[in-house]
Amino acid sequence: MIEILKNRILKGVVTRHIRPELSKRIDSAGRELQSLIQKRFGRSLSIRQVDTGSCAACESEIIAANNPIYDLQRFGINFVASPRHADALLVTGPVSRNMLIALKKTYAAVPEPKFVITCGDCALDGGLFKDSYYVEGAVNSILPVVMHIPGCPPSPLAILEALVGFLRKP
Amino acid sequence: MGSSEIISVIKKQFPDFAALSTGEAYPDEVLIKVRPQDFKNTCLVLHKNLPSPVMLLFALDERRESSKFLLNCVFADFKNSRWITVGMDIAQENPGFDSLAKSIYSASLFEREIREMFGIEPRDNPDLRRLRLHDEVWPKGNYPLRKDFQKMQAGNLGDYKFSRVEGEGIFEVPVGPVHAGIIGPGHFRFSAAGEPIINLETRLGFTHRGVEKLFEGKAYFEALRLAECVAGDSGFAHSLAFAQAAEKISGVIIPKQTAYLRGLFLELERMYNHVNDLGGMATDVGFSFPAAYASIIKEAILQLNARLTGSRYLKKVNTIGGVLADIDASGKEALLGSLKDIKHDFNELVKILRSSVSFMDRVDATGVLKRKTAEDLGVAGLVARSSGIPTDLRRYFPGVYREVDFKMITQQSGDVLARLNLRVLEFAESCRLIEEFAARIKQGEKIRVESGSKGGSALGYAEAWRGPVLYWLKTNSGGLIERCKIADPSFLNWQGLSYALLGNIIPDFPLCNKSFDLSYAGNDL
Numbered sequence: 001m002i003e004i005l006k007n008r009i010l011k012g013v014v015t016r017h018i019r020p021e022l023s024k025r026i027d028s029a030g031r032e033l034q035s036l037i038q039k040r041f042g043r044s045l046s047i048r049q050v051d052t053g054s055c056a057a058c059e060s061e062i063i064a065a066n067n068p069i070y071d072l073q074r075f076g077i078n079f080v081a082s083p084r085h086a087d088a089l090l091v092t093g094p095v096s097r098n099m100l101i102a103l104k105k106t107y108a109a110v111p112e113p114k115f116v117i118t119c120g121d122c123a124l125d126g127g128l129f130k131d132s133y134y135v136e137g138a139v140n141s142i143l144p145v146v147m148h149i150p151g152c153p154p155s156p157l158a159i160l161e162a163l164v165g166f167l168r169k170p
Numbered sequence: 171m172g173s174s175e176i177i178s179v180i181k182k183q184f185p186d187f188a189a190l191s192t193g194e195a196y197p198d199e200v201l202i203k204v205r206p207q208d209f210k211n212t213c214l215v216l217h218k219n220l221p222s223p224v225m226l227l228f229a230l231d232e233r234r235e236s237s238k239f240l241l242n243c244v245f246a247d248f249k250n251s252r253w254i255t256v257g258m259d260i261a262q263e264n265p266g267f268d269s270l271a272k273s274i275y276s277a278s279l280f281e282r283e284i285r286e287m288f289g290i291e292p293r294d295n296p297d298l299r300r301l302r303l304h305d306e307v308w309p310k311g312n313y314p315l316r317k318d319f320q321k322m323q324a325g326n327l328g329d330y331k332f333s334r335v336e337g338e339g340i341f342e343v344p345v346g347p348v349h350a351g352i353i354g355p356g357h358f359r360f361s362a363a364g365e366p367i368i369n370l371e372t373r374l375g376f377t378h379r380g381v382e383k384l385f386e387g388k389a390y391f392e393a394l395r396l397a398e399c400v401a402g403d404s405g406f407a408h409s410l411a412f413a414q415a416a417e418k419i420s421g422v423i424i425p426k427q428t429a430y431l432r433g434l435f436l437e438l439e440r441m442y443n444h445v446n447d448l449g450g451m452a453t454d455v456g457f458s459f460p461a462a463y464a465s466i467i468k469e470a471i472l473q474l475n476a477r478l479t480g481s482r483y484l485k486k487v488n489t490i491g492g493v494l495a496d497i498d499a500s501g502k503e504a505l506l507g508s509l510k511d512i513k514h515d516f517n518e519l520v521k522i523l524r525s526s527v528s529f530m531d532r533v534d535a536t537g538v539l540k541r542k543t544a545e546d547l548g549v550a551g552l553v554a555r556s557s558g559i560p561t562d563l564r565r566y567f568p569g570v571y572r573e574v575d576f577k578m579i580t581q582q583s584g585d586v587l588a589r590l591n592l593r594v595l596e597f598a599e600s601c602r603l604i605e606e607f608a609a610r611i612k613q614g615e616k617i618r619v620e621s622g623s624k625g626g627s628a629l630g631y632a633e634a635w636r637g638p639v640l641y642w643l644k645t646n647s648g649g650l651i652e653r654c655k656i657a658d659p660s661f662l663n664w665q666g667l668s669y670a671l672l673g674n675i676i677p678d679f680p681l682c683n684k685s686f687d688l689s690y691a692g693n694d695l
Contacts, residue, residue, distance in 0.1 A: 003522045004459055019473075049352045053377040055691045057402025057483050059352050060446075064472070067465035081350035096694075098304045098376045099355060102347050128396050132380035133314050133322060134303075153402065155482060 018069055022157070029160050030075045036167040037076035041087065046078045047117075048086035048110065052103050053135070054093030057153040058120040062090070065156035072160065083109040089116045089143070094126040095136040107143050117166075119149045119159070127152070173200050176254065180215045187211065196418055198567065199629060200247075201255045209258040210268045213243050216254060217274050222246045223548025223662070224270070225253070226629075226640055227280035228655040229288045231317045233262050239290055241267055243277070244629065244642070248566040253629050266291035276548025276662055287315040287382075302375035302694055305330050314383055335361035335369045343676060347376045354690030358679070365675045370668045377694040385654035390416045390490045390623065393651055397641070398485050401658055401692030406439045406484040407634030408641075408658075415630025415643035416490045420621040427615040428492045429570040434607040435475075435484050435493075437600040440635035442471040444593040444600075445516060447687045451590060452523065454680040455532045460522045467515050474508045477501070492618020502608055513601050520594050533586040537682035539670040540584055549666040551637015551659040553686055556592045557584035563633035574606035584670075589685040623649020636660060636689065658692030 018026075037045050049062055065072050066079060080086050083106045095103060107116070118139045121127040125138045139145055149162040173192035180187050190203040204212050216222065226244035233239065239260040247254050260267055269292040270277035279301065281292035286300045289311075303314070309325030335342075340363050347355035355376035361369040381400055385393050397412035398405040410432055417424060424432075449464025472482040479487045479495040487495050497505065523529055539549070544557040554561050558580055564571045565578040579595045581588035625647035631640050637659030644653045667686045671679060 001526070003518075003525050007518065007522070050348055051354045051377065051690075053379050053691075053694075054354070055399045055402035055405075056354055056689060057399075057405065059354065060403060060483070062352050064465070064469060067469055068462050069466065069469050079352060083348075093377065094379060096376060096378050097307045098302075098378055099347065100307070102355065102376070106348050122399075128399055129379040129381075129384065132384055133319070134378050134380040152399070152485065153483065 025157060026070055026160065029157075029164050030072075033077070033160065033164045033167065034075040036164065040167060041076070044076045044078055045088065046080045046086045047088050047090050048080055048083045048106070049090045049092065050103060050106050052091055052093045052099040052123070052139070053096035053129070054120060054122060058092040058122075061151075061153045061156055061159065062092075062119065065159050067156075070156040070160060075160075077163070083107075084111065086110050086114070088114060090119055091116060091123050091139045091143070091145075092119045094122040094129040094132070095139060095142060097134045097136060100136055100142070103139075103142065115146045116143045117147045117149065118145050120154060121150060121152045124148055124150070173202060176200070176202065176216070179219055180212055183215055184208070184211050195626070196628060198251060199253050199255065201257060203257045206258050206260070206267065209241070209243075209256065210270060210273075212256050213245075213270055213277075214273055216245045216256065220245055220247050220249075220254075222248070223276035223545075223550070224274055224280060225550075225638070226642055226655060226657050227270075227277050227284070228642065229260070229284045229290055229315075230644065230653050231288065231315065234317060237262055239265050239288065241284075241290075242642070243270075244640070246566070248561070251567050253631075255629075260290060264291075265289065266293050268293050269295035271295045271297075274548075275546055275665075279661060279665070287313060289313040289316065299330060300375075302378040304375060314380060319383075330373065332359050332371050332373070333369065337363070339363055340368070356690055360676055360679070362676060366673050367671050367676060367679075368673075370671050370679075372664055372668055374664065374690065375694050377691045379691075379695070381695040382654055382656060385651050388651050389649060390621075390651075393654070394488065394490065395486070398488075400656060400695065401660070401689040402483060403443055403689065404439065404634040404636065404639060404658070404692065406435050406487065407632045407639045408656075409485075409488040410436060410632040411630040411639045411641040412643070412654075413488050413490050413630065414632065415628045415641045416645075417621060418628035418630065419626040419643065419645055420490070420624055422491045422619055422621040424492055425616045425619065426570075427611060428617050430607045430610050431493050431495070431497065431617060432488070433570050433574075434497075434604050434611075435479070435487060435495075436632065436634075437603050437607075438471060438475055438478075439484060441512070441597055441600045441604075442468050442475070443635040443687075444597045445471070445519070447593055447684060448519065448523065448590065450684040450687065451533065451586065451681060452529070454684050455529060457523075457526065457529050460519055463515070463519050463522070467512060467519065470508060470512055470515070474505065474512075477504055477508075489618060491621040492616075494618070496617050497608070497611055499613060502611065505608060506605070509601060509604060513598075516597060523590075530587070532678075532681065533590055533685075535583075536586045536678050537670040537674055537685060538583070538585045539666050541582075543669050544584065544666060547662065547665045547669065549663050551633070551663070552589065552592060552596075552635065553637070553659075553663045553666050555580045556588040558582045561637075563631055563638050567631065570607075571603075573610070574603055576603065586681055586685040625649070634659065636687070636692075637663065656695060658689055658695075660688040660690075660693040663688050664693060
């Protein structure tokens with residue numbers, strides 16, 4: 001506890017300064033995201049992430065988007081533990097045959113109104129794995145997808161900016 | 171051991187043993203071809219004498235060429251920095267072989283894999299359930315790794331039987347495949363009596379993408395991109411192991427500069443994952459301040475990766491015959507500067523964790539994996555070292571690590587704290603190694619050489635942050651891949667988790683799980 005307090009007093013709010021150009025992009029995209037979410041969803045947008053066969057790099061970047069540097073939560077995005085609490089699903093990975101039922105059930109568990117976002121090149125069309133005997137293919141052939149975040153994996157900033165771009169559309 | 175020495179050891183125990191052929195295609199690989207009746211005994215002798223768990227056990231479909239299946243079992247001869255492969259032929263009618271599982275546990279999962287993928291029966295294996303092709307969605311009689319497999323044929327579906335614990339007051343808690351966090355899918359079934367867990371059964375395979383089949387027919391460079399996406403948090407180690415196998419087949423000797431750079435990137439990958447796990451352990455006991463701190467350190471390493479290579483996860487860095495990213499003078503300066511900050515922050519993080527009595531109380535003596543159990547299961551890498559088993563490819567197959575005086579780190583207690591301490595010590599060692607490698611990198615040196623494509627087979631390997639990543643590769647004369655067998659350390663280590671958890675309470679599961687931090691994608695392939 002002493003260590004934590006000492007750190008808090010000596011360092012102030014931040015432990016390391018973020019590169020100014022990165023900081024600027026996060027802040028400007030973040031502020032816009034916040035006002036869009038405020039307008040469209042009344043303060044917050046809750047997302048449930050589902051991995052349908054990803055290599056875990058996308059997950060790592062989604063987690064990074066919640067670290068103190070990007071901190072999506074301060075702009076109104078919550079990653080929630082249950083589909084019952086979610087407004088949207090965020091799906092990563094090509095859809096493995098074994099995950100098909102789980103994906104459909106998770107979608108069914110999200111209350112209406114709801115929408116689906118895909119994240120990473122695999123989720124778009126199966127990516128590197130699209131010719132596999134065990135891959136069902138694009139998520140949008142299974143669920144109605146309204147938005148895709150490209151990248152292998154997309155960086156936290158790319159995730160943030162893609163969300164802004166999507167919500168900006170009328 | 172040379173091949174003649176190995177044969178004399180086997181002969182001592184089994185006088186009528188006769189090897190069909192022996193070969194030493196590479197300085198670090200010995201192949202012994204045996205008669206089917208000698209296969210099991212040969213494996214047992216190697217397992218006991220080396221000693222080594224089964225590092226790889228896999229089949230090849232050679233029915234088109236020679237009307238046979240082949241079976242290869244790979245052991246590690248750490249003392250002599252060699253891999254020993256025992257091979258045998260399997261007739262194509264009613265294919266089968268005598269199971270090793272009852273004598274060598276580490277063979278068990280590989281045998282189940284061979285059965286579901288090739289339809290080759292491991293006779294006398296007590297557990298024949300499928301691992302990845304889930305019975306509910308994949309009809310019987312479809313064997314995807316057979317060469318004549320085209321498309322799934324309709325057939326009968328089956329179901330999966332969980333092992334059941336019965337008794338008064340026993341209850342089951344099923345969890346997954348979709349978990350609460352942002353994480354891969356897997357199903358865990360706890361059987362508990364009161365609070366303590368008396369059995370944990372893990373059902374994986376949910377992220378199975380048919381990776382090994384996808385490798386077939388691909389050229390090296392295309393396949394390399396696939397290798398990077400087998401397990402996203404070990405992308406560099408996977409591409410390194412693959413590239414090494416391809417380079418061995420092509421007879422390419424990589425420049426010294428390349429070896430330093432590869433070592434450097436491999437250690438950067440270890441560092442961001444180790445610090446991520448320290449944060450994860452803090453999260454899983456609800457200690458959010460150090461978790462946030464750890465995520466800042468991880469982000470700093472990922473940004474450093476991007477600064478050096480253009481990729482936060484070191485993708486598209488490796489190529490066959492070298493690397494694509496060089497480190498120039500300004501890059502080196504940025505590397506050493508960032509490293510200094512990272513080291514400083516990391517030490518603070520460790521201090522915060524260790525000075526919290528309640529945190530230490532949660533990790534100390536939790537999730538113990540005893541050395542004996544670890545040896546019996548054949549667990550690898552970080553988990554094995556935390557239980558006191560000296561095993562690290564960087565120590566026993568050193569390459570450039572010899573020059574930088576690599577120190578292997580082990581812990582004795584096998585609990586969550588041991589795995590935490592191991593990561594702390596390895597993080598510091600990785601920092602040191604990176605500085606050593608960086609000091610040896612010279613400007614303007616060659617970082618890659620041309621490689622042709624020849625036919626052949628070889629084993630590539632790298633000590634990823636979790637443990638050894640192995641790629642056994644066979645190519646045809648046109649340089650296209652015929653078979654690629656992959657083993658991520660997660661494959662055997664998931665078994666370790668089930669044992670480490672016995673007697674612990676369910677609320678400690680996330681903590682134990684994070685201390686192993688195994689890959690779903692790497693296991694499921």
